[in-house]
Amino acid sequence: MTAELEALRRRVAVLEAEADIRRLQARYMFLCDTPCPEAGVTDDARRIDLVMDLYAPDAVWEGVGEQYDGQFGRAVGHDQIRAHFERFWSPDRTPALVLNAHYLTSEQIHVDSDRAEGQWIHMQPWLFADGTALLRSSRLNNAFRREDDGRWRITRTRTENVFVAPLPDGFASAYPTTSVLMDPPGPSGT
Numbered sequence: 520m521t522a523e524l525e526a527l528r529r530r531v532a533v534l535e536a537e538a539d540i541r542r543l544q545a546r547y548m549f550l551c552d553t554p555c556p557e558a559g560v561t562d563d564a565r566r567i568d569l570v571m572d573l574y575a576p577d578a579v580w581e582g583v584g585e586q587y588d589g590q591f592g593r594a595v596g597h598d599q600i601r602a603h604f605e606r607f608w609s610p611d612r613t614p615a616l617v618l619n620a621h622y623l624t625s626e627q628i629h630v631d632s633d634r635a636e637g638q639w640i641h642m643q644p645w646l647f648a649d650g651t652a653l654l655r656s657s658r659l660n661n662a663f664r665r666e667d668d669g670r671w672r673i674t675r676t677r678t679e680n681v682f683v684a685p686l687p688d689g690f691a692s693a694y695p696t697t698s699v700l701m702d703p704p705g706p707s708g709t
Contacts, residue, residue, distance in 0.1 A: 586680035
């Protein structure tokens with residue numbers, strides 16, 4: 520193989536890895552939205568199963584910095600990460616979270632063979648059943664690994680608070696109680 524062809528092969532492999540990681544991170548955020556937009560996912564236990572499928576068995580999920588250290592802490596491995604999400608989506612959460620949407624920006628992905636790191640900034644509005652609301656922004660510094668099955672998985676989710684700002688009560692007057700985004704279209708194609 521010529522040197523140029525080998526260099527091109529390496530460049531294509533990096534581009535494919537970046538695209539896989541971009542989709543993986545976006546899927547994680549998609550599954551964390553409330554209401555969950557994944558077709559057929561009507562309970563949080565199923566949602567958590569889908570989220571956990573994105574993580575390597577030895578993964579770490581951690582909140583760091585002044586705001587997140589005590590709030591989120593550190594979870595290592597599938598059992599602890601699952602428990603983190605079970606607490607987050609607990610039916611006993613008061614007030615209940617009725618709307619949460621993730622917006623990713625400022626992406627940087629750095630691939631080194633079968634390992635990669637990515638940084639993003641994300642913003643998310645939160646609306647609770649009692650009408651209170653807030654806007655949260657975080658920096659993400661995540662790590663990924665291509666597993667033996669060829670799939671990329673998350674090995675580290677690391678989030679640091681940028682800011683939390685209260686929104687006016689009732690700031691969102693219209694929002695869905697369930698998502699039908701991914702449901703099959705009706706007879707008219709809509």
